[in-house]
Amino acid sequence: MTAVHEPCDLLEAATDEDRDAAIADALANAGLTLDELTAQARTGSFDSFKARLAWVVVGGVHR
Numbered sequence: 001m002t003a004v005h006e007p008c009d010l011l012e013a014a015t016d017e018d019r020d021a022a023i024a025d026a027l028a029n030a031g032l033t034l035d036e037l038t039a040q041a042r043t044g045s046f047d048s049f050k051a052r053l054a055w056v057v058v059g060g061v062h063r
Helices: 016-030 034-043 049-061
Strands: none
Touching: 016 034, 016 049, 034 049
């Protein structure tokens, strides 16, 4: 059986403002700046679980 995918009217594309808010919230929750989090990501050594979770958000949407 082949699944048929139809557009869903309930979905909305995230805006640049949504992206920026997600990044700001993740950084605030981790208590880090973007530079601090990026440095931890480069080494793969995060100071906390919150920092690692923040990178999941930020690393996926940061340009």
